[in-house]
Amino acid sequence: MKLEGVQQYVADRIAAVPELAAFGAAIQFSPLLDEVALKTQISDALRTIGVCIEISSEEASRTSDVATNRGVVADASFTVYVAESPKVAHTPSGKLLRKSVISAVTSFLTPHDTRAEFSHSDTFKSEHGYVLHELAFTIRVTIP
């Protein structure tokens, strides 16, 4: 697994679960994305579907001096943001939605998959009742 492939890896696993795929394709965040367009995309998804899933850009930290002929082995960390609207009914929701995303991201699609590991989560509630789940994961990558 290469660092630049992490977001697509996660998006594929979320898309493979029908109940999550129904919420639309997960947004692959990049700091270089246009903020206004991104904001509109999130708020539109919340208004229409009630859920918006976004995959943060990944960050890698070198874990050891282990270097293969393909590069240095590192742990990449990434966060999956799941925003929920209190105004639009959706299933699953709340804790079930969170569990469903965690299980999707840490699942194997093929027998030779590198597996992401769930690290920790946090949940915030906005003044309007919107909920934001922050689900943090790590995955082993090779940096050439």
Added chain:
Amino acid sequence: MITVAVSVDMARFNAALAQYMAKTSKTPAEVLEKKGRDLGIRLFNGFRDRKWGGVGKHPRLARAELAARTATGRGTRVRASLMAEYLSQRTALRSALKSFVGPKTDQQKVSDIKKKVSLWQSFVGKEIGLRQRGIGALAASFLWYRSRSNNAVGTYYVKNRNGVNIGFADRGDGYFRVVSDADGAALVDSRYGIVATALTGMADDMIQYLRERHGIIFQEAFKEAAA
């Protein structure tokens, strides 16, 4: 945009810079100045580390001593020749300040102190400059950032001890140019990728800033959805 004399893939850097410019509270001119200066410092450090014959015997000697002595409430030692010159200039400055007729306002008193302090600081700068001689012509060609004013517009040349231009920084309307005219800069860069490393480091810094703004996006999106 920042242009460099050596050709590198600048797509990522330019994308980050464009986003940074759009999102920071600084004006485009301020961003160019800040990032241009940052580039100059990174290039200086990069070329200094690749100096022919290795890094000098006492890298950062003056700065390390300055930091250590400042931490214990002491100043920087300057060599006897500079101290003599300083004492002579201090005497002249003191008598010029004393020649003022009439009572001084608090503002004038502060201004006098600042003049004395800046005189000493200029000699500390000379001492540091003397101790750090021999950093290599390639690195030295980026030393404009030490003496050039942040507000300077136009071309600012870096000269060697013989008065020959070895590099320059050029800021104009919408551009900031950093050029090294030192022989061998392109060759050393092509071998070690110093410019590319500097640009990658700068792009990483800007991307980190943009990433930190990420949390705000959700809060604003919630407000938008609730409206």
